[in-house]
Amino acid sequence: MSRKATSKKSTKTTAKKKTTTKTKSAPKPKSKTVYTVQREISSEFPTHTEPERIFMDKSAAQRFADERNKELRAVTNPFRDNWPDYMIKGGTKALVAVFKKLKLTPPTKKKDEYEVDWEGWWDRNYFNMTDAQRDAIWNALNKYNFYKVTTTTLE
Amino acid sequence: MAEPGTRFVLKRLNWYEHYDGGMVREGGEVSLSSFATFEEAEAERGKREEEIRKTINPFDCGKAVHYWSHLDEPRLRDWLMDHGIDPPSAGKNGKTNWAEWWKKTGKKLSSDKQLLVWEALDKVRFFVVREEPVRKVGYAVLGINWEYNDEFYDANSEGGHLVKVYRSRARAEEECAALNAEARDDWGFVDEFAEEYADEMEDDESEYDMAMFDMRDRLRRKRGLTSNQKLKKGEGLYNSIARVPFYEVIEVELEGIE
Numbered sequence: 001m002s003r004k005a006t007s008k009k010s011t012k013t014t015a016k017k018k019t020t021t022k023t024k025s026a027p028k029p030k031s032k033t034v035y036t037v038q039r040e041i042s043s044e045f046p047t048h049t050e051p052e053r054i055f056m057d058k059s060a061a062q063r064f065a066d067e068r069n070k071e072l073r074a075v076t077n078p079f080r081d082n083w084p085d086y087m088i089k090g091g092t093k094a095l096v097a098v099f100k101k102l103k104l105t106p107p108t109k110k111k112d113e114y115e116v117d118w119e120g121w122w123d124r125n126y127f128n129m130t131d132a133q134r135d136a137i138w139n140a141l142n143k144y145n146f147y148k149v150t151t152t153t154l155e
Numbered sequence: 156m157a158e159p160g161t162r163f164v165l166k167r168l169n170w171y172e173h174y175d176g177g178m179v180r181e182g183g184e185v186s187l188s189s190f191a192t193f194e195e196a197e198a199e200r201g202k203r204e205e206e207i208r209k210t211i212n213p214f215d216c217g218k219a220v221h222y223w224s225h226l227d228e229p230r231l232r233d234w235l236m237d238h239g240i241d242p243p244s245a246g247k248n249g250k251t252n253w254a255e256w257w258k259k260t261g262k263k264l265s266s267d268k269q270l271l272v273w274e275a276l277d278k279v280r281f282f283v284v285r286e287e288p289v290r291k292v293g294y295a296v297l298g299i300n301w302e303y304n305d306e307f308y309d310a311n312s313e314g315g316h317l318v319k320v321y322r323s324r325a326r327a328e329e330e331c332a333a334l335n336a337e338a339r340d341d342w343g344f345v346d347e348f349a350e351e352y353a354d355e356m357e358d359d360e361s362e363y364d365m366a367m368f369d370m371r372d373r374l375r376r377k378r379g380l381t382s383n384q385k386l387k388k389g390e391g392l393y394n395s396i397a398r399v400p401f402y403e404v405i406e407v408e409l410e411g412i413e
Contacts, residue, residue: 034320034412039182041314045300049314052183054293056411072182075222075278080179123219127227147182154293154320154412 034154035061037068040145042086049147054154061149068147073138079118087141092116098140102133162189163196164287165203168280170216171312171376178216178381184283185379186408196284203282210383212261213272213279214253223276231275238271240264281379290408294327295320296334298402301368308345310370320407327404338401345396366392368399 035055038048055061078087085091088098095118099106107121126134138144166184173179190196213223220228228251232242243256261269273279298316301308318334321327345367371391380386393399 029326036317036320036407038314038317041311043300043311044302046316047300047311047314048317049183050297050405051295051317051320051407052185053290053408053410054295054320054412060410068182075180075182123221126219126221150317152295152317152320154409155322155326 029155031153031155033151035149036152037061037065037147038150039068039072039147042081042145048150051152054152058149065147065149072147073134077119077122078138078141078144079122082119082144083115084118087144089142095140098137102136104129104133158286161286161288162191163193164189164285165196165199166283166285167379168283170281170379172380172382176215176382177218178211180216180222187282193284193286200282200284204280207281207381208273210381211279211281212254212257213276214257216279220253221278223279225277226275234275235272238268238275240268240271290410291322291412293320293322293407293409293412294324294404295407296327296331296402297405298334299370299373299400301399301401307366308368310368310373312372312376315403318402322409324404331402331404334402335400339396339399342396342399342401366394368393368396370400 035058036051036053037055038051041047041049053064055064084095088094090097096106104125107116107118109116129137165187167187169181169183169185170178171181188199190199217223220226220231224231226234235242243251243253243260245251257272261272264272296318297314298318300311300315302311303309319330321330369392371386374380374386374391375384
């Protein structure tokens with residue numbers, strides 16, 4: 001048998017072996033859809049907070065999201081690094097209407113300010129508002145990036 | 156003692172250094188360690204809280220009183236006076252510079268009185284103990300977002316794009332390595348720029364002064380570092396894409412998943 005022929009035979013065998021190996025390879029691990037809780041972060045690309053916990057059950061994930069949102073409301077100024085257009089449908093006009101409905105005086109733009117200082121208003125008036133008024137403002141922020149249930153794959 | 160199937164978990168609350176220099180708290184917490192008894196966990200919490208207080212001005216943890224205490228400003232003043240501490244006077248504009256007062260006066264207070272100030276500032280806490288069921292852990296592969304700021308690429312200080320979660324760390328690491336290799340192929344063009352910059356470097360410049368990728372803010376936030384706590388020299392800075400993490404593996408708790 002020539003060297004060339006041997007080589008060919010060898011190649012064929014390898015190819016056959018490869019095929020056999022592929023057929024016998026371990027089954028792909030099963031993947032399943034699971035739920036997590038994340039908050040969108042303003043960024044050039046779609047970015048979310050790191051997931052803390054992965055849930056099998058969507059309603060358990062929703063309960064966790066509710067807990068996180070309650071905490072977020074307790075420790076955060078909703079207007080920090082944020083503007084009405086990004087927080088509420090209808091922007092400033094809609095937010096002013098919410099304030100008026102709650103009998104709160106919304107901030108106005110001062111001469112030396114580039115824009116209305118909503119963040120400063122919240123800080124100055126935090127203790128002047130009732131819990132219900134603060135909650136109502138948060139509830140009105142229908143475009144705010146709250147924690148939400150998202151899906152992912154678990155392998 | 157924890158109930159059967161539960162443990163006391165010490166968690167770090169999500170404080171980070173804002174670009175204006177102050178500390179800001181967001182939602183979320185990071186598990187650090189777990190204990191069989193509340194007393195053990197609480198002792199560790201107290202130790203860590205005491206440590207971090209040495210590096211933090213509590214009045215820099217938010218721009219107004221409501222971030223620090225459930226007491227409004229007049230009540231906070233009264234509370235301090237009732238405990239033998241003279242609060243700062245308001246300036247001509249009617250505002251009080253509490254952070255400045257702490258910087259100048261805080262260290263002169265006895266340790267007991269310092270503790271009392273911290274007691275009044277009950278919203279400035281960095282760690283918490285929670286009794287939680289024992290949960291399995293999974294491993295999530297997360298894509299890091301790198302944004303160009305006209306000078307270099309900066310990693311988002313938190314979060315990213317969640318790719319997939321694995322039960323096995325080895326599988327997650329394997330997938331992460333494959334994704335990183337793929338990303339490095341895509342980002343190869345950056346190395347050419349880096350070489351050009353390297354040629355322009357002055358003799359007294361460190362190679363890290365010209366790093367094309369900077370993830371220091373991300374590392375600081377991940378570790379919960381305060382402004383006075385530093386990273387090692389060059390840590391989080393990359394000149395070549397060969398070592399840049401485009402993807403990373405993080406631990407996540409699994410609930411209701413066997």
